[in-house]
Amino acid sequence: MLPVVEYRQFADEEEAWPPPASVIDKISGEYLIYHKGEMRPSNSKEYKGLEIAAVWEAHHIVDRIMGDDKWHRDPNR
Secondary structure, eight states: OOOOOOOOOOSSHHHHSOOOEEEEOTTTOOEEEEETTEEEEOOHHHHTTOOBOOOOOHHHHHHHHTTOOTTTOOTTO
16 A cells, blocks of 8 residues: 555535536537536536546446456557
């Protein structure tokens, strides 16, 4: 196990959350914002410039937790 180099607490609960991310619903084409574990509708002005959220299926997450990184391998290797 690697040693802990430093531990810094967040200033407040808001700072502990990652920034909002954009999502495009593949079925409806609707633009959404994912923030604080919730999805909500978005407009184009709010959506623009946000990072696109990474979306994983449950079996991908289980594989990663179990140590199988086949979903994360560099295809150029």
